[in-house]
Amino acid sequence: MNNSLLTQDKRTKQRNAAEARFKAYGLVAILVALAMLVWLLVSILSAGSPAFRQSFLTFPVLIEESIADKSGTRDPAVLTKVTTLGYAKILAHSLEAEIAAKGVDLGAMKPKEIGQMISEESSATLRDMVMANPGLIGTTIPFTAIASGRIDGYFKGRVTMESAALDKNTSPEQLILADNLRAAGILKSEFNPGFVTMPDASDKRPEAAGLGIAIIGSLMMMMVVLLLSLPIGVAASVYLEEFAPKNRWTDLIEVNIANLAAVPSIVYGILGLSIFINFAGLPQSAPIVGGLVLTLMTLPRIIIPTRAALKAVPPSIRDAALGVGASKLQTVFHHVLPLAMPGILTGMIIGLAQALGETAPLLLIGMVAFVRDFPGGLFDPASALPVQVYTWTTRGDPGFVERASGAIIVLLVVLIVMNAAAIYLRRKFERRW
Amino acid sequence: MKSAFSFPFAALTLFAGAAFSQDQAVAEATSSSVLYRLIFALGIVVFLIAAFTVGRNRAKTMRSKVSEMHSLPSFHGAVTLQYAALGIVLAIVLHLILGRPLGLGGAVAASLVLGGAGALFGLSTIKADFRARTFTERTIMVALILCSLVAVLTTVGIVASLVVETGHFFELYPASEFFFSTVWNPRFGGGSSLGILPLVWGTLYVSAIALVVAVPIGLMSAIYLAEYASKSVRAWVKPAIEILAGIPTIVYGLFALITVGPLLRDYFAQPLGFGDSSSSVMTAGLVMGIMVIPFVSSLSDDIINAVPQSLRDGSLGLGATPSETVRSVVIPAALPGIVGAILLAASRAIGETMIVVMGAGAAAKLSLNPFEAMTTVTVKIVSQLTGDTEFASPETLVAFALGLTLFTITLGLNVVALVIVRKYREQYE
Amino acid sequence: MKDMNMESRVLIQSNKIEARKVQVYYGTNHAIKDVDVDILDKTVTAFIGPSGCGKSTFLRCLNRMNDTIPSCRVEGLITIEGEDINDPRVDPVQLRAKVGMVFQKPNPFPKSIYDNVAYGPKIHGLTRNKAELDDVVESCLRKAALWNEVKDRLQAPGTGLSGGQQQRLCIARAIATSPEVLLMDEPCSALDPIATAQVEELIDDLRSQFSVVIVTHSMQQAARVSQRTAFFHLGNVVEYGETTQIFTNPKDPRTESYITGRIG
Incomplete structure (x- = not known):
């Protein structure tokens, strides 16, 4: 046996190496556990934080009497017969008019498809407003509509030109127009309080779903x-x-x-x-x-x-x-x-x-x-x-x-x-x- | 004594709410029925406070006349309150048993009559030698005992509901098929195969992967924290790892669904030719393993710390390195406790629901491929009992048999683990 | 080397361990102050003194057991056969094989009697095969005067022995690594008088092979087993010399007060 304390014998060296390895395993285990925690949190945060921002379209809406109240009687019983589809049309027309007024480049977009860019939820909101106050019919009111889920997804990186080309709910032309609308100030991404205040929305309207x-x-x-x-x-x-x-x-x-x-x-x-x-x-x-x-x-x-x-x-x-x-x-x-x-x-x-x-x-x-x-x-x-x-x-x-x-x-x-x-x-x- | 009565108040409020919840005849609109209920509950509280005050004041007046009373006036007030509350409870129970014959108005009237009678009786008890404090304390004691029985009743409720419904299930479906069939194929409409084996296989497979992930990481972390880490490192790292235990399982489920599942599919399963499912035993097992790490590490850490320092000194004094000390002295000494910790973690993994619902898939399969979607007992309990459930069909009732199996397995693991850990603790105390 | 040892033992016994100006701090608490002690080879040295005087702390410096306490800091020079034990090149693992330790409370590992004794030789790789290991275990148990009591139950757990047997097992365990110095920290404080007598007898036997340092509370014990005695008081060594001289003719008044029972 080596008698000097100042030099390590071979066996001690091996044992010290084993010691260092063991200690390293422990450190690695802790780092792995903490890395998992960070990974979990980062993954959820990055996937979830866009939910607090939403694309909104702000434009004046003319509530056309020809759609909302053909009879002109303002009779609530008659008014309820107009479905949200009718109000969707109203919104689409007004947005089209706003696009023309602001001189936004429509690109290759067919005017018919403009309505698809607005969430169905907003038609329902507009309808509720009119039901509550039939006097609005025939007037022009300022209105903020929620952009459709695909448009919103485009600005959040979820929807791309390639995926849009395959998607029947949207098209690359819509996305180009969305960019133009954003440049014209009609479309804005804003903090979305509705996410925590609104009720859940149906399968097709993720953009309107709230907590x-x-x-x-x-x-x-x-x-x-x-x-x-x-x-x-x-x-x-x-x-x-x-x-x-x-x-x-x-x-x-x-x-x-x-x-x-x-x-x-x-x-x-x-x-x-x-x-x-x-x-x-x-x-x-x-x-x-x-x-x-x-x-x-x-x-x-x-x-x-x-x-x-x-x-x-x-x-x-x-x-x-x-x-x-x-x-x-x-x-x-x-x-x-x-x-x-x-x-x-x-x-x-x-x-x-x-x-x-x-x-x-x-x-x-x-x-x-x-x-x-x-x-x-x-x-x-x-x-x-x-x-x-x-x-x-x-x-x-x-x-x-x-x-x-x-x-x-x-x-x-x-x-x-x-x-x-x-x-x-x-x-x-x-x-x- | 006031704090002791906040409980009966709270209970009564809720009770009153429950009693009139469905008095639709009285209150059509939801909001106004809520309002009525609230007013009624508030009324009860006011009435009881009044009973207390009247009783106490009466006792006070009496005390000024007679030389000595056994109990303080407020205890006499409390007795009055108890009798009044008894009357109201009786009134509400009657109202419910008789099927709400007179609606909310009737209930209010009955409460007033019976509650008033109770209060009057309570007032009549106020005498110099009446032991109002003893009486009140006895009531409180009964309430305390009843509360501690809630835990027992919960167990009875769990066992009874599982056993009864499982009994119904086995009347409709042979038990031997359930336990030994390898096919799980429920068909609403009859002719289902409801063998538990594929589900048990999936459960065990996922749990095994979880433990393979969690035990080495958890145990090595515990060893490092207990034996090597400095105080300040320990003070930060231990709670940080325990955060993993505080995160709801739904978060892990989502993590499995949107992050881990696709990652495993794209980088392991598909290139290696193991399939192209993003939900798989591996996904659920890995994520569950992360969740279970703190269950292993925290308990193991406590247990390793309980190993007396003198044993470590003995080993180090002989010239052992710290790792040799850990491996040949500390771990063997702590082994029973660590086994207990691992059993608890296993029980946790077997009973876990959301991670497997969102990460493992829904297909009942007996396969060895870890990248294949499989399903577990808990997933099938959820899928058979959510949505429109019709309680006469074996396809629904099977969930109770699954629940009973799950309960039995986890209970067995828990009992063994708790006994081991308890014995271990006693050894070093 | 061996010759020199023989020779010097005849003349003046050689110093096994030399400590110079040793200071120990626990955080800001200065527990050991300027301690100079020489430990002679093949001698029993006793450290006595009132509780909290630092004798155990100093003992733990000699095989660097204080390393395991994070807040503890040791300064000064301690050499064993001329080599500084606090030199960065020194591995405490090797040091502790050379300087064994027996603790206040018997602390057998929760293993069999055999494994307890075999532990040291195993980790240090002192034996080549099972037969050799068996021999080491037997001879150490014999040296510790335990062999006859346990030879039929070597596989029984060491924790099942009586207190005195456990402590002798711990001594057997410590000498199984063939140390040159054996440190004993109040080895009899947890034992009854009969077991104490057995252990004391054992210490006397061990003197022929090892240098033994024993910390003790009992002055009678120090007088019985040791040749040299150091008296510690409030972290200082007040007096150090031949045991007989310390007990019969103390030079320092504090030593005298202590051994006559006035302080302590």
Whole structure:
């Protein structure tokens, strides 16, 4: 054996090389994990951020009496007979006139095809405006229409001249005209608040689809989850941690809670479907059912951190309160619970954040249904943010991929805010006993 | 004591909302029915507060007359409130059981009558020697116990609904076919083959790939964080990796669908001749593997940290390098806990739904090609139960049998994992 | 080399380890100040002193176990046979094979008795085959006076032994790498009196082959097993010399106060 410490023998060299390799594996593993996180976020952000911008066409619209009200009576019953197709024509005519007035080069475009560049959603909007105010007929009003999904996609790089040539919904000529309209200031890309406020739109109109109903639905469900799981979760934790005798029965409850926290979420969907919808007869697609299902799912995930927070309050506090003659219950509610509150709230927020992102159980209770009307209450059909993402990905039009990614961005922003709040709470009130 | 009562209030509000949700005769328009419900719920709250105040004031007056009372006035108020609430609950339950005979108006009247009666009875209990505090605390205790039973009821509900519907399914479809048939081909209209084997195969294949990705990365990250990383690196990297666990699975699903799937198809499957499907076992497995990394790394990290430092010192003191120490001392000592962590991760992967729905495909196949679209138990639960479901057909009911299978497998894994981890923790405590 | 050793042992015992002006900092806390100590070959040296005086910290400097504590910083010169152990060329792995260590609490690995002892020789590649390894394990267990108690259950887990047996197993494990110096950090503090007596006897036997440095709380133990004693106080070495001289005729008043029980 080599006796000097200053030179490494061969075996030590080999062992040190193995050491360096092992350490490198660990570093690589961490870098891979972090790279995956970055890749995931970058991919979703880059796919989703265009959803917040939209191409709009702004031009004066003459609401032609010859189309909107042939009879000239302004009778609402007659007016409703004119479909959105009629209003599409009105928009197309006005845009054509504006193009002529501004001297925009039409290129090889046939005037007939101009209407295709405007979203059908805008015809519906115009029709609603006229229905609400028949006096508009015959006048010229300033109007901002949504450009069709293909035109919008062209400015976002999704649609190219080559793909347009193969697409029956658009043509290269339309895209050239779109460029010209943009140069003339008629077409503008602007921030699109409608993405978060408007309801979902049908299969053909990705440009008009919004998250409004999904956000409201998710909000309602979170209200239900908060209202139910906070009191029930805290009460259950208080009982199990402070009062329950240690016997086989409470042991069973404990094991049961630990297991419920690990049951696949889809199983809760099955539970909701058979108990709340089939057995109790609650309506499908309703936020109340979603909220109840998510409550059951969230409860064990809240009880576990809540009990940890209660356990972290030192026994000396309880002894002090009991020592001045407080009852056990007063001790818990006056002293232990307030001291454990930051920990409980942190666990609650994290539990809520998990519930907010949960999708699978909601699919089974009918939240995938297409909903156009804003829900008036907990029992009306609604959608939910993550479910809306899923339904959009199942649609044919590629424009919906951008919408789905955009919806994820909204979801992630909410989750980041919630988790930041949890971290802030934890840091601010962290107490070392 | 007030905080203790926010719960009954909240519950009642919701309860009242539920009771009148479908009183369409009373309120046609949705918005006004919501308004009625809100007003009713608010009314209940006001009524209960009134009951509390009256009871407390009465006790206060009594206290000024008699020399000594057992309980503070507010506890007497609380007793009054409890009886009043009992009356209202009775009224609403009656209203619901009798099928809403008199509509919202009837419910309000019944609530007023029964609630009022309850409040009056509550007031009559106010006496100097009445132990109002003990009474109230007993009520609260019952409420606490009931709340902790919710978790048990959830399990009972899950098991009951799965078992009952699975029973119905096996009345319509032979159990042996379900468990041993290798064909999954549901036809709405009869003559379906509903063999679970292709689905189980797909589930296991995807989960296996996920674990092959997640276990080495998760375990090596945990080792690096626990044994090599400096405090500041650890403080940043550990939460960063845990972000992966906080991201909703729908996000992973979309990632599989729009990024990983096409990438694997264009750069691996097509050039290598493995097919041209963008949804595949590989896509779902890889993405699920990323999702599962923190489940392996976080728990393993905790467990490796629980290995006593004295063991490390013993090994280092003999001249072992840190990696030799990790491999021959720390990992063997932590092995049970790490196995538990991996089992939990496996259970997580098997029960995962959205990633496979969006990444793995819908075709039930028994194939070895990882670039082929296959399907899993969870995907089929979703596809058989979404949309218009008719609950008498085996094609729908099979979802419950699938659910029961899934529940049993994951429960088994969880129980084993939890027992192992618990035993391990006790060993070093 | 060997001859010289023999010769010098006859005249004046050679210095195995020399420490000069050693400073240890934990973060900003100056834990060891200006320590000069020479450790002689084939001798038991005891470090005594009140708790928190730095004796264990200094012991851990001798085989660079302090490297494993991130906030710890060591300055000064420590040489073993004239070679600076903190030289960047020195691999702590090789150093620790040469300077073994036994810890306060018995810390057998959760492996079999055999594997515990065989661990060192395996990682350092000291044996060529199983038979040789068997021999090393047996001889080390014999040296540690444990062989007769465990020879029938070498495959039983080392954690199943009694506390005294575990500590002797750890000693066997440490001498299996054939170190030249054996550091013992309060090796008997977790043991009962009978086990302590066994370990002390063992230390005396080990003196013929190794240079032993033992940190101890017990002055009686130091007096019983050691030839030389260093008294540590508040991070300084107050007095260092022959054990008999330290205990019978201490030069420093602090040493005297300590051994008569007035401080500590």
